[in-house]
Amino acid sequence: MQMPEPNQAIISQRDALAQGLRQIVGKDWVISDDAQRRPYQCDGITAYMAMPLLVVLPGCAAEVQAVLRFCNERGVKIVPRGSGTSLSGGALPLEDGVLLVTSRLCNVLEVDAHNRVARVQPGVPNIKITEAVSHLGLCYMPDPSSQLISTIGGNVAENAGGVHCLKYGVTANHILGIQAVLMTGEMVELGGAYLGAAEGELDLMGVLTGSEGLLAVVTEIAVRLEPVPEVARVISMSFPSVEEACACVGAIIGVGVIPAGLEFMDRKVLDAVSVLIKEKFDDRTAALLLCELDGTAVEVDALVGVVSDVARAQGAIELKVSTTEEERQRIWSSRKLAFSAIGKLCPDYYCTDGTIPRNKLPEVLNKMADMSKKYGLDYANCFHAGDGNLHPIIMYDAAKPGDLEKAEEFGADVLIACVDAGGVLSGEHGIGVEKRDLMTHQFTEIDLQQQQMVKCAFDPKDLLNPGKMFPTLCRCAEFGRMHVHNGNLRFADIPRF
Amino acid sequence: MQMPEPNQAIISQRDALAQGLRQIVGKDWVISDDAQRRPYQCDGITAYMAMPLLVVLPGCAAEVQAVLRFCNERGVKIVPRGSGTSLSGGALPLEDGVLLVTSRLCNVLEVDAHNRVARVQPGVPNIKITEAVSHLGLCYMPDPSSQLISTIGGNVAENAGGVHCLKYGVTANHILGIQAVLMTGEMVELGGAYLGAAEGELDLMGVLTGSEGLLAVVTEIAVRLEPVPEVARVISMSFPSVEEACACVGAIIGVGVIPAGLEFMDRKVLDAVSVLIKEKFDDRTAALLLCELDGTAVEVDALVGVVSDVARAQGAIELKVSTTEEERQRIWSSRKLAFSAIGKLCPDYYCTDGTIPRNKLPEVLNKMADMSKKYGLDYANCFHAGDGNLHPIIMYDAAKPGDLEKAEEFGADVLIACVDAGGVLSGEHGIGVEKRDLMTHQFTEIDLQQQQMVKCAFDPKDLLNPGKMFPTLCRCAEFGRMHVHNGNLRFADIPRF
Structure with missing residues (x-):
């Protein structure tokens, strides 16, 4: 897992950038101090770490707009995150990028039982939505295991799943509307607060859900509420x-x-x-x-x-x-x-996430047994079988040189086996940095290029969470058609048009 | 409803284009004769008519690719359609554009009961999917009223609804994977044939669903099958x-x-x-x-x-x-x-489609009574109340000069009232040409611009179904930021970046 070389010119402006950002969000809400930045170095995958250039905690949507506009004008990258529970490195900071943390945007703004919808800010933890509506006999259905802490904004970014998503669907099926800020600081309203609202427009809400923070920063979400089953x-x-x-x-x-x-x-x-x-x-x-x-x-x-x-x-x-x-x-x-329990069996474990058609479960589980022998690492299986969503737990010892690398290779082999069985690289954790370099195994060059075109339609300077999802480092070689001009991605130059 | 002036240079090449297209699809499948083109002049809204330059009926996905590549290289526009039941003019032909009809792509390719999925071609009528799986106790749930004739490809393009969509969701909730051809002739595979397959990528399947033929031509669809309720x-x-x-x-x-x-x-x-x-x-x-x-x-x-x-x-x-x-x-x-029944009460009627939050039903229905007085036209209401999806039926007499225009204005007023009540311009019919010029009432300039950016990321030359959905004619004035360079839309030049 390689990330692009940090931009030293940006890093050298750290103090000036901090000062400018403090004017937007107030002095207490920009963290530049080493000790205070340290807790933000990683997300749920602690094997990957980077010290963010600055941590900024905006207090309202207007501040998010101002922060993005400020960074956009200066060519400063932004990594948005909620509680940082991503299991694919989606919220891994950048040394030359601002980490925009949504935890202060944590209000349930409105509960409308009649239309079964709640408007919430992105920093609200998943479980708090259900807590806010349970007196009405309602709940917010998607339940990632991290639901006590992971935020709804992060859930939208990763299109989070959970045990009950087999029957009730993933996050995308429960989002009715999104207010989001583009890298330019401009705000867009996508969908609406009730059924069918994304009809009659290009469904940008759909493409934003699961886009891992690469397209826009979500500042408000209208979620569907469901009756609690009897x-x-x-x-x-x-x-x-x-x-x-x-x-x-x-x-x-x-x-x-x-x-x-x-x-x-x-x-x-x-x-x-x-x-x-x-x-x-x-x-x-x-x-x-x-x-x-x-x-x-x-x-x-x-x-x-x-x-x-x-x-x-x-x-x-x-x-x-x-x-x-x-x-x-x-x-x-x-x-x-x-x-x-598995954590007590081994010093460390690595859990990945891939999805296969249900009828391929025995085939892929058998392949795992072979891989375990090949790498000399033990493993266990505990997963969402109804969805065909595998979560193999690969056991290793981080203190043993080479063990982490073997675990990662084992995990990559499982994901490749998933794709080869007609499956996909992720079920609910997303791609992030963890699976980024495997994208070429699942998608053709045309598929990836079209996805990147849409990324560029939102963020042509590639400032929002760069280095995630797409195999950036091989882009010039493998997707030779993406041109960089004056530091900006330009796809009007792409020869195929 | 104004359409751009047809390109006379393209029209003058009609015979040469027909010849080239016949080499791709075979001589019987390009219609250039006046009498035979006439039935294709309109879709479900017969008030809008245009004679297509040529009608082409490809017989396989490879032919769709070749037709699009051929037209792309020559700058010829394409309007894709299935059975032509669109109720918003989404399949209205262009005098300088090829009408690509999918009716020969009408096979159910695979039924996989174990994974509850069927792979079908776009020209399969909606009801034929259920007929092909009913012996397994399964069905395809979305049921637009046109389901006996409207095709699944058209349903995907319009994100079609129906009576049962209140409980079961619209087309988007039942599509698992899409194979589609870009205007360049390149093929993309989006999503997959089972749950969660659109995870771990930008959800281009989501944005294609409901995109009214503006982004790509769908050549294969994996649909979710559901058990028939007991x-x-x-x-x-x-x-x-x-x-x-x-x-x-x-x-x-x-x-x-x-x-x-x-x-x-x-x-x-x-x-x-x-x-x-x-x-x-x-x-x-x-x-x-x-x-x-x-x-x-x-x-x-x-x-x-x-x-x-x-x-x-x-x-x-x-x-x-x-x-x-x-x-x-x-x-x-x-x-x-x-x-x-309503058709027997009046010489003509005009039915539009807008959606409002359920609790605004009485307010908007009352406004309709006032509008009826204002325009002197009678109306009736029969609609999907659970979804808040209105279908006012406005009665008029096409033989009376000015009556159609009054009916259209009445319809537009209803849609504006829907938006003003917190609703949207469409529930299930899409925007097409019918509601195109009302888009600015629902969306901000930024919202529309971002949607058009995504359109450009798929079809930068604006050759796929142009003139639909977006108020093109006012683009230069209202969205002054879209530049045309050498006949191509170029958005790398847009000043906001």
Whole structure:
């Protein structure tokens, strides 16, 4: 993972830039001090670090506009971020770039139960939206595991997923409108606060969602609110083999049931978890599925019957069905503790994220076993099976020279296997810097070029979160058609037009 | 509605262009004859007509590529269309442009029940997808009223809606992947054939959906298949006033029920319909709601109870609930015949399409009554109430000089009232030429400019369906920043960067 050489001319202007930015956001909200900048050096992937040139915390949308305009005029790069929980290095700072942190933009501005919509600022943590509307029997559905801390602005940037996205869809399905600031400081309003609002225009809200901070800085979001399902019940299903568990995933979806969540844990994860929850899993269990069903009570009772029948037919050894909310929480605790439990098995682990068609699960899981032998690194599997969204956990020891690199190569091999199985490089973590150099494996030159054209239509100077998503460093070689002119990307010069 | 002056130099090359195109698609598939071109002169809005320069019907994706490359090299415009059912003039031909008709690309290429996806060509009529998968208990959910004839490619271009989109979402929510050809003839693959595939890239599939043929020509679509709901029941609810019917719409959604469909018909529509169905509606009825509920039998029974209670509390005079599929079809027939019935009341009618927040329904409906007086034209209302998607039917007589213009002005006033109520210019028909000149009322200069930048990132020469969606004619005046250089739009020159 290589980043472009920092621009020393910009770095040398640090004090002057800090002064200018302080005039915009107030003196307390520009961090230039070394010790105070240090906590901002990385996001959720701590293996990648860089000290941001300056950290700026604007207090309102107008300040975001002024900060972007100021930086745009001076050719200073901006990396926007919320809580910094990205798992692909999407919020990795730049040494010659300003880190724009949205944590002060943390208000729920309006709750409109009639139209089932809330207007929120980007720095609001995901869970706070549900907390603000739960007295109305409503909730915000997407639930990334980081939901206690990750912000809705970051969720939009990464098009975040979560356990319940199998039934309810990812962030993009729950965003109704966006107010965003372009690198020039100009503000755009995309979509609106209700159904169908992105009709009758080019759907720029859609392209902004999941754009990893490369197109604009989001300053306000209208999110869809959903009624809290009346009842949720979970079925824990154990299988004697990984293959049978995988086949059961397809069989459940095949009979027409879309569970609220459908999660997979392999034996290694179960063994690690059983230490923490002080409960043993049946010795014959090679893999466990957790299947959550929600809706009205009558509907859920009926679905529990259907799924149980499917599971038995697919060779499940044991079924446990929650009958109370406490039981449901207890059954889920094994999944919720999985990553902490694995953390106790090894000094370090590396978890990546790729998606495959559900029927390719056994094939790709088998390939992982071969890769583990090749790299001499252990691994475990705990993932969103219903979506075909893999999260292999690769165990390594950062203190052992070469171990991190081997883990990264193992992870890259898994992602390549995902693409080769007809899948994609990401399910919910995005590309960031982690998977950037694998983009050429998934996309053709034309595909990538067209994506970069759209990037340029928003940010022609390439100042917003540069170095992420697109394999910039090989751009001149591989996408020889992108020209740089007076320091600006120019695509009117691209020969194909 | 003004279109740019046709390019006479292009028109004079018609025979040579026809010859070149025949070499690509074969001699039978280029229509240059006057009589044979005539049926292609308009789309669903017959008030707007233009004779296409040539009509070309490619037989495969490679031919689409070759046609676009051929036209791109010669600076010839292309208007892509399917069955031509657009209700906003989106498929209106150009006298100096080739009309590219996708009707020969009409194969369902693959049905994958396991992953619940079908790969289809763009010229497949919407209903044919469901017909191809119904033996598996599956269906393709979006159901525009034109679904017997309108093609899936056209549905993607217009992001088509329909009665069931309230619960199931519009076309964009059901498209998993797109293969499309850029104006250069290059092919791009966007998204993929399963959940989450548009993750980890700029979501160009999202921006292509609803782009009204301005960005690329779609040559293959992977659509999501859904299980056919076990049961559907409809409740017909009559109200003594329009206000109470509108309030009931919000109240149903407010208690947490998302019906499969929730339709509104006013007294004028009911009177017209009762002639056709030979059934009288209660004299006290000022407005009728049809509320469809679907799902498992137990779930639907429970929901029928909830909705009936809400309707009674909101002042419904009479409730009829279907108990058999035949009754359901009979109740729906009034809605399905509404537009034909209105057609018998007046020589001509003009139906437009705008969306408002549900709680603004009474306000905007009242404004329509005032407009009717102002223009001296009668009107009726029959629309997707659950989505706040209005379809006012304005009655006029095309034989009366000035009547069409008054009807268009009335329609424009309704759309302006929609925007002023916090709504948008379209719900499901798109902008096309019909609403193009109203775009400046909904969007700021910056918003429109950013949309046009994305258009330029796909089609910098502005050859794909030009004159639609964006108020082109005022571009130089209103969006003075778009420069034309050597006949090409150049936005690297735009001063704001």
